[in-house]
Amino acid sequence: MTTESTALYDVPxxxxxxxxxxxxVASTAVILALAGWILYLLFDTGQFTSAKWSPFLYEGIQExxxxxxGNTLKAFACASVLxxxxxxxxxxxxxxxxxxxxxxxxxxxxxxxxxxxxxMIFFVFVALKVQPLPALVTGLTLYNxxxxxxxxxxxxxSVARGQGEAAYALGMRKTQVMTHVLVPQAxxxxxxxxxxxxxxxxxxxxxxxxxxxEEFLHAGKLIASNLDYDLPFIPVVLVISPIYIGMCMxxxxxxxxxxxxxxxxxxxxxxxxxxxxxxxxxxxxR
Amino acid sequence: xxxLTDNFSLYGKGFLGxxxxxxxxxxxxxxxxxxxxxxxxxxxxxxxxxxxxxxxVLRNTPLTLxxxxxxxxxxxxxxxxxxxxxxxxxxxxxxxxxxxEVLRSxxxTVPRGQGEAARSLGMTxxxxxxxxVLPQAFRSVIPPIGSTLIALAKNSAIAGxxxxxxxxxxxxxxxxxxxxxxxxxxxxxxxYLIITLTISALFHVMEKRWGVAR
Numbered sequence: 001m002t003t004e005s006t007a008l009y010d011v012p013x014x015x016x017x018x019x020x021x022x023x024x025v026a027s028t029a030v031i032l033a034l035a036g037w038i039l040y041l042l043f044d045t046g047q048f049t050s051a052k053w054s055p056f057l058y059e060g061i062q063e064x065x066x067x068x069x070g071n072t073l074k075a076f077a078c079a080s081v082l083x084x085x086x087x088x089x090x091x092x093x094x095x096x097x098x099x100x101x102x103x104x105x106x107x108x109x110x111x112x113x114x115x116x117x118x119x120m121i122f123f124v125f126v127a128l129k130v131q132p133l134p135a136l137v138t139g140l141t142l143y144n145x146x147x148x149x150x151x152x153x154x155x156x157x158s159v160a161r162g163q164g165e166a167a168y169a170l171g172m173r174k175t176q177v178m179t180h181v182l183v184p185q186a187x188x189x190x191x192x193x194x195x196x197x198x199x200x201x202x203x204x205x206x207x208x209x210x211x212x213x214e215e216f217l218h219a220g221k222l223i224a225s226n227l228d229y230d231l232p233f234i235p236v237v238l239v240i241s242p243i244y245i246g247m248c249m250x251x252x253x254x255x256x257x258x259x260x261x262x263x264x265x266x267x268x269x270x271x272x273x274x275x276x277x278x279x280x281x282x283x284x285x286r
Numbered sequence: 287x288x289x290l291t292d293n294f295s296l297y298g299k300g301f302l303g304x305x306x307x308x309x310x311x312x313x314x315x316x317x318x319x320x321x322x323x324x325x326x327x328x329x330x331x332x333x334x335x336x337x338x339x340x341x342x343v344l345r346n347t348p349l350t351l352x353x354x355x356x357x358x359x360x361x362x363x364x365x366x367x368x369x370x371x372x373x374x375x376x377x378x379x380x381x382x383x384x385x386x387e388v389l390r391s392x393x394x395t396v397p398r399g400q401g402e403a404a405r406s407l408g409m410t411x412x413x414x415x416x417x418x419v420l421p422q423a424f425r426s427v428i429p430p431i432g433s434t435l436i437a438l439a440k441n442s443a444i445a446g447x448x449x450x451x452x453x454x455x456x457x458x459x460x461x462x463x464x465x466x467x468x469x470x471x472x473x474x475x476x477x478y479l480i481i482t483l484t485i486s487a488l489f490h491v492m493e494k495r496w497g498v499a500r
Contacts, residue, residue, distance in 0.1 A: 024330045119454055119474060
């Protein structure tokens with residue numbers, strides 16, 4: 001499929017197709033050999049001994065993991081709700097008619113987009129001496145709220161100009177134009193990008209691990225450093241990462257699905273629906 | 287103010303650590319991203335699958351988890367390297383997935399007709415790629431590559447928490463020395479702003495020079 005949609009290749013003829021098949025078989029063999037080698041390394045270093053996997057049979061440890069997962073989801077829920085709210089407020093500021101308000105929110109957004117999230121989280125945690133959860137949520141909210149403000153603003157600007165002009169011509173005030181005409185369409189257009197940004201927030205909740213918030217990774221660390229089970233580090237990673245990556249992937253796929261749906265929707269006709277960024281676009285602070 | 291002047295060498299060391307980490311990891315990310323992008327547009331199916339899996343998995347991995355697995359996991363296989371190298375490896379692999387996507391969408395912005403026209407003029411595959419497709423793709427990927435590398439510079443802060451010398455890690459020493467914690471963080475923030483704004487300016491210049499609006 002890709003071969004047909006780019007400027008790179010001609011449609012392959014019979015001999016080229018045969019050659020590609022040969023390359024395909026050879027490279028599959030190489031990749032499988034690589035996977036086999038990794039599996040061999042795992043066996044060789046004794047990662048599949050029953051002693052290392054036995055902790056997962058205990059109810060207490062399962063509960064510990066589930067509690068960690070719950071804490072991760074709690075931080076994600078708080079951070080996403082708050083950052084959507086902050087994003088909305090900042091977007092209002094940036095789209096305001098008052099110069100002072102506009103400049104203030106621009107400064108705020110640009111500063112927090114250019115800062116590493118971790119610096120903010122550490123600042124709140126160390127300098128303001130708050131608990132890990134509020135520190136994590138504050139840091140995530142400030143960063144993702146600023147990015148979402150830009151997303152909202154781009155969305156409002158992406159609505160076809162005639163829409164706003166028509167609404168003003170009907171005698172609507174700016175607030176009415178925004179709430180009845182521009183914002184509903186903008187949200188429709190930006191929904192995939194918003195969900196992609198929430199994927200970033202979900203991934204970044206793992207930063208809580210670094211400020212001793214008792215989230216999923218922290219629970220894993222506790223199990224992994226247990227001498228009774230022969231330091232089951234690799235088993236812990238093998239259990240934790242599929243769950244973590246799976247959650248993020250589900251949310252990413254949801255974003256892609258929404259994007260495809262919105263693009264077909266006649267109500268999103270006057271806007272360009274933003275593509276879903278998969279794991280979220282790395283937004284640059286500039 | 288005297289937090290900075292008293293500890294200039296400490297800040298300098300952290301700052302250079304972050305810059306070093308950013309430069310090496312960017313180089314790795316660009317090379318690996320290029321390889322993965324060529325895998326993803328290759329005519330051979332298994333390469334495409336490999337590239338797609340690489341990108342999908344890494345883009346959905348929390349960077350902290352990746353650091354956790356690389357820093358503490360690889361030594362279990364008898365692979366003992368300095369922490370800096372592990373950090374470069376983790377950051378580079380993570381960012382390569384984003385670079386790959388940027389490059390791939392850059393190649394996809396080149397209209398099909400361009401390649402068809404080049405081939406109908408009798409150009410070989412290498413000529414088509416080198417003189418027609420890639421130069422056009424390059425122009426459109428400059429700004430997104432810039433923001434990817436800025437994100438990488440910001441992500442390098444995580445390495446500090448895994449005992450690699452870099453800018454954010456300096457706060458620990460300074461707070462033990464009893465300096466005002468707020469000012470410590472202000473100067474750390476300034477350091478990061480310098481790095482991100484420099485990358486931003488660099489790519490702005492490159493875009494002015496080579497980027498063409500299409």
